[in-house]
Amino acid sequence: MNTVPKLKLDRSMEMYEEAKKLSPGGLMGIRRPYNFVEGEYPIFIERGYGGHIVDVDGNDYIDMLCAYGPIILGYNEPEINDAVKEQLEKGFCFSLVQEVQNTLSQRLIDLIPSAEMVVLAKTGSDVTSIAVRIARAYNGKNKILRCGYHGWHDWCVEVHGGVPQAILDLTVEFPYGDLDALEATLKEHGDDAACIIITPVGHPLAAPVVAPPEGYLKGVRELADKYETILIFDEIRTGFRVALGGAQERYNVTPDISVFGKAMANGYPISACVGKTEFMKVLEKQAFVSSTFFPNSLEMVASMKCIDILQRENVMDAVWERGTTFMNEMTRLVEESQVPASTSGIPPMPFITFEKADDQYKQRRTFFYTETIRRGLFIQPYHHGYICHRHTDEDLKNALGAIEEALKATHKAYPLKK
Numbered sequence: 001m002n003t004v005p006k007l008k009l010d011r012s013m014e015m016y017e018e019a020k021k022l023s024p025g026g027l028m029g030i031r032r033p034y035n036f037v038e039g040e041y042p043i044f045i046e047r048g049y050g051g052h053i054v055d056v057d058g059n060d061y062i063d064m065l066c067a068y069g070p071i072i073l074g075y076n077e078p079e080i081n082d083a084v085k086e087q088l089e090k091g092f093c094f095s096l097v098q099e100v101q102n103t104l105s106q107r108l109i110d111l112i113p114s115a116e117m118v119v120l121a122k123t124g125s126d127v128t129s130i131a132v133r134i135a136r137a138y139n140g141k142n143k144i145l146r147c148g149y150h151g152w153h154d155w156c157v158e159v160h161g162g163v164p165q166a167i168l169d170l171t172v173e174f175p176y177g178d179l180d181a182l183e184a185t186l187k188e189h190g191d192d193a194a195c196i197i198i199t200p201v202g203h204p205l206a207a208p209v210v211a212p213p214e215g216y217l218k219g220v221r222e223l224a225d226k227y228e229t230i231l232i233f234d235e236i237r238t239g240f241r242v243a244l245g246g247a248q249e250r251y252n253v254t255p256d257i258s259v260f261g262k263a264m265a266n267g268y269p270i271s272a273c274v275g276k277t278e279f280m281k282v283l284e285k286q287a288f289v290s291s292t293f294f295p296n297s298l299e300m301v302a303s304m305k306c307i308d309i310l311q312r313e314n315v316m317d318a319v320w321e322r323g324t325t326f327m328n329e330m331t332r333l334v335e336e337s338q339v340p341a342s343t344s345g346i347p348p349m350p351f352i353t354f355e356k357a358d359d360q361y362k363q364r365r366t367f368f369y370t371e372t373i374r375r376g377l378f379i380q381p382y383h384h385g386y387i388c389h390r391h392t393d394e395d396l397k398n399a400l401g402a403i404e405e406a407l408k409a410t411h412k413a414y415p416l417k418k
């Protein structure tokens, strides 16, 4: 029924069978095949270049998932490679720290509106957890009001196996974009709300990506102040992608604490928790955070070089501009296709959501994402995509071409039943 032949994925599948014997599920979390289209997507990647990835069977794709966000420039950036190699020669893992910790921290303070002090860690989950620890240590309250995905640690994990109910009870979810709902939640837990942690752009799994409605983030800021709780922006996805100072700069609302990761070093594992001195200082005595690998410097050097390039090539504006053209064109294609779907997102983070228009919507979605991967476009059915700087105009044109053809085939195979 599909209109283009299935990709040859033999080596990926062999490796997957091997992986399942070695590791639970073969691979972890959102990279598992059921998060794509099983049997149609590659599982093992050989290499990446520019805006492309090549799998172990030699298939080449335009990659618009960008490693789930870290790739803001492109794969295999020569200048970053050189900077990292230079640091390798000096060494990067010591019992003490290296000077680049200061230079990178100062750089973040210069760029990010809420940053007066910085702690550097490795993953997004590290820093969202550090941020809530700071909040709890600062005000002695217990509850965390959350909105969005914040990682895998006990206080925020979505699958609750292995987490004591007593911990889950201290985290309360509120819906994105609804100030009344947030105020009601604050009223209910106000006395004990240590912090509000929110992704400034709403991006729930498999659902439309929501740019902040007019006045929303400002309203969240005001509610945090009114109920005397700490406001944390989780900028793991928006940091170094929507503006150098993050969504807080673009939308002009300053949180108390904010966290960055993913794109800050174009793929190297580094994250940062930044905030006002008053809050950050609790890490001097009251609260403890440490890890063997936090001071490792390769990723700090990579981050410095990445930020150099982001500034020099004005990447944030370029990505926003090209993303706008891409989104407009994608929206036109979706609308003209008569496929019950819609586009959402902000220009650097586009997504196509399939509407639950009839009882075939899941098959329709699977069909569409099968057609796109077979045409060499790597996007994900349940997660928004990303535009990176090294996607060429031709890559973006070809991506739109794949989307257009896949939509046509989808409409033919799964016309909307009225």
Ligand SMILES: Cc1ncc(COP(=O)(O)O)c(C=O)c1O
Binding pocket: 068, 123, 124, 125, 126, 128, 148, 149, 150, 151, 152, 199, 234, 235, 236, 237, 261, 262
């Ligand atoms: C908004 C947000 N916060 C936190 C995290 C957790 O980051 P990490 O996977 O690096 O632990 C993610 C990861 O996708 C994220 O998207």
